[in-house]
Amino acid sequence: MRITIVAASIDNSGGFRVVSALGQRLLASGHDVRIVAPTKAQPGLRAKLRALRHRQTLRPRQQHSDHLGSLQDRTTVVPHRAPLVADDLPDADLIIATWWATMDWLQDLPATKGTPVHLVQDYETWGGPSHSVDHVMRMGGPKVAISTYLHKLLTDTFGQRDVLLLPNAVDHTLFHAEPRSKQKTLTMGFVYAPDPRKGTDLVLKALDRVRHTMPNIKVVAFGHHAPTKELPLPSWIDYTISPKQETLRAIYASCDVWLFGSRREGFGLPILEAMACRTPVIALNAGAAADLIDDGSGILLDNEDWTGMADAILRIGAMSEEEWRAYSDRAHHRAAEQNWDRVGSALEHWLVDVVARPRSR
Known part of the structure; x- marks a missing residue:
């Protein structure tokens, strides 16, 4: 099959990691896979002034990714900003949108550009007016949901019936660790992000509460942003910005x-990446947390329950070596079940069926 993947940008985000992983599996199965993206808009005057006011370094937005692998030479960034148009795209059997706006771009394309498929990675109401996102979510046609939460949203809220549930996986050549013991100094980590959706403020509240009871803890974090004035990081947190893949594995x-x-x-890829590195996860109930954390592979809490997170940290801190090791082993076993080759094969078989269907437009 000839498959075009339409991306909003080429970057190091978790969403693009998923896109690239799926594309590489399809390519390895013998399909002609291409990724196409628009040129990313550069920071404007307002963003530059904001960075200057907060004494932050504002870097140009680059179009590169560490995740491309075998798709490096099959990726095109067109010389203009969004949206993409027909002339930007090769003829194909399938064209896969990876964000709500990219799905919107595909609606008026000629049939020669391929059957549109929507890879739904989130309910992206922060990326535009909610009515625009909802309109795209209601569009007919085949869709792929990466978590039970999104599958239920598509079927129950937006009335979709042609939805493949295809949970994300983890690259076990990148994320792995040998069996280990619980450390004398309890060490924990998290992803720093200034976006309120990511809940960094909730994690910091939980950690601050824990330190009143257990002051001798070690905390590490990584992220893609310098800490902001609105959401600063305490000096006792060891923070790494945009770590390389091997460094990221070592952090987990x-x-x-x-x-x-x-x-x-x-979804929440850090859950799966940490578990693949034998690290149990304490998670608030968002994305795929409920799908992944079960049978003692971690601790699942209600959404926004930062006090429960603090209590769960203290619970793990009080665990015996044997109890902690059981959590670690179960986390690793759960992550091992999520394999990109298996996920890619399931997607391939479903896409073959999609191509075989009569075109409705």
């Missing part, structure tokens, strides 16, 4: 517990 593997505080999420 250095922890006794990983903290996932998102208020809203389509």
Whole structure:
């Protein structure tokens, strides 16, 4: 099959990691896969002035990704900003949108550009007016949901019937760790992000509460943003900006517990990446947390329950070596079930069926 994947940008985000992983599996199965994206808009005067006011370094927005792998030479960034138009895209059997706006771009394309498929990675109401996102979510045609939460949203709220539930996986060549013991100094980690959806403020509240009872803890974090004035990081947190993949693996593997505080999420790849590195996860119930954390592989809490997160940290801190090791082993076993080759194969078989259907337009 000839498959075009339409991306909003080429970057190091978790969403693009998923797009690239799926594309590489389809390519390895013998399909002609291409990724096309528009040129990313550069920071404007307002953003520059804001950065100057907060004494932040504002870097140009680059179009590159560490996740492209075998798709590096099959990726095109067109010389203009969004939206993409027919002339930007090769003829194909399938054209896969990876964000609500990219799905909107596909509606008036000629049939030669392929059958549109919507890869739904989140309910992206922060990316535009909610009525525009909802309109796209109600569009007919085949859709892929990466979590039970999104599958239920598509079927129950938006009345979709042609939806493949295809949970994300993890690259076990990148994220792995040898069996280990719980450390004498309880070490935990989290992802820093200034967006309120990501719940960094909730994690910081939980950690501050824990330190009153257990002052001798170690905390690490990573993210893609310098800490903001509105959401500063305490000096006792060891923070790494945009770590390389091997450094990222080492951060996960250095922890006794990983903290996932998102208020809203389509999936939450750090949960799976930490578990693959044998690190149990304490997660608020967002994205795929409920899908992944079961049978003692971690601790699942109600959404926004930061006090419960603090209590769960203390619970893990009080665990015996044997209890913690059981959590670690179960987390690793759960992550091992999520394999990109298996996920890619399931997607391939479903897409073959989509191409075989009569075109409705």
